[in-house]
Amino acid sequence: MEKQIFKTDRKMPIIEADNLTYTYPGAEKPSIREVSLKIEKGEFVLLTGPSGCGKTTLCRCFNGLIPHFYEGKLRGEIRVAGMNVAEHAIYELAKHVGLVFQNPENQLFALSVEKDVAFGLENLGVPREEIRKRVDWALKVTDIYELRERPPYELSGGQQQRVAIAAVLAMQPEVIVLDEPTSFLDPLGAKKIFEDIYRLNRKLGITIVLVEHRLDLTAKYANRIIIMDEGKIVLDGEPRKILVSEEVHLMGIGIPKVIRLYQFLKQRGKDLGEPPLSSEEIAKKLRERLGR
Amino acid sequence: MSMFEGLKFRKISSPIHSLDPRVKFFYVIAMFAAAVMYMEIIPLIALFLIQIPLIIAAKVTRQWIKSMRGATYLAAIIFFTNLLFSYFYPTGESFSYIVEHATAMTLRFVVLVESFSVFFLTTSPDHLGLALENSHVPYEFCFAFTTAVRFVPVLAEEAQTIMDAQKARGLELEKGNFLKRVKNYIPILIPLIVNAIRRSLELAEAMESRAWGATKNRTNLYELKLHRGDYVLTALTVLLIVLAVYVRLYIPIPAVSEILG
């Protein structure tokens, strides 16, 4: 269904920030400073960094909540899907960027799941038959079709977060930004959500920006990691390179256990070659090494 | 509040549940009008009885009984207030007439509660919101209504959590005189209000992110359509009103005390 929308056309940046600095109203210092970045179509970007470093603030810039919902001072420029965020209303940007928030409870408003998933499309005035089609599609992709008539508040946290993802998916955005979507969930529920997100990226070519502390669970899905500290981007690159770098170890980021094991072995003169990102990977390498 | 407990909607499917909420609302208004027309016991009992088949068809008998039981306190208050009133302001009527009058007033109230509970027990809040929208109530109000309904259980749970947390820290709610007790609730109200404000900000953010207010011509996933059952109920309701007016105007209604002797 409308696959051409999701056609991955790499090389064209879908998000492009240039020297972005933002100060919340009443705040003394900026929460993000001189942030410049380019995110290409189809990328899976992991955004991480210590608490309070400005990750949520940056996400708010991606869909226009800053500067339209949060006033305050924004300098620099950010373009999403070719539109200057400052010059377009949030509802225009919503067709291109979907935002999924931390607390599933506070982003679902309707009394049934399908009504919630339909909310964005209703707001846009999409004809009823089209809404029906897209809602059913989004519910099936996120595997919650059976829950469509249930009230959201009766669902588990994981199911609720899946509803929130379906709700932005139904609007068929090119980018989905998820701000710590699993911090209210148990590890198993979290793992399932991450797998779903990865599927959206692989199968539909949707660009993903995932804010997450648990690199253990997510590093293997990303093709890029951005690390922020005190409002600035301090590291940006391929996971395998970033995670073994000197700087990242000094920052107190939760380094995945497989990377630590890899480095432990390396210090002892056992180089496994390319750094692994999942336990399967390192197991395979070790097996090869041991000749089994 | 068991009277409100009885008004809480539960999702069941029945012919009454699938009726159009606008038609059911028309029925409530008609019942209201008919009940107000009469001061005599017999027609009010008739109004009470004719609603019972609806309740049985809707499979909500148990909740309905609960809500009626919840209403007995208020009914008793109405009954005795009426009695007292005629005692303090005597109009020279006989005692049996006074009792009969008080009973009729109480029955009137019971009929109203009955028809309201039929409405609320069989109408989903979603349906109700939709009916409001279709009646040209501005969308913002309808949205506020359904969102309020959705967050009632959430806030109730939150209030309970806060209460437990404060009690665990040694807050005693039931201690002291009236003023002191009201004061005891402050440590519960403040976190509740602060949380509610934070929550509403997050909600607003999520709404904006999903294109709230993009166009004046909003569409709706659901559509209200009148079915055969709706026409049947409308016809019955109209018939009821006509009958009620006719009886009121042309047929003298005896008092129960007259019949009894």
Ligand SMILES: Nc1ncnc2c1ncn2[C@@H]1O[C@H](COP(=O)(O)OP(=O)(O)OP(=O)(O)O)[C@@H](O)[C@H]1O
């Ligand atoms: N609505 C707001 N008003 C004023 N200041 C804010 C607001 N939201 C965040 N801040 C401030 O901006 C800075 C960055 O906050 P932000 O929420 O972006 O961090 P974060 O990286 O998302 O942290 P966390 O990992 O805890 O979610 C913090 O110093 C915070 O106090």
Ligand SMILES: [Mg+2]
């Ligand atoms: Mg945050």
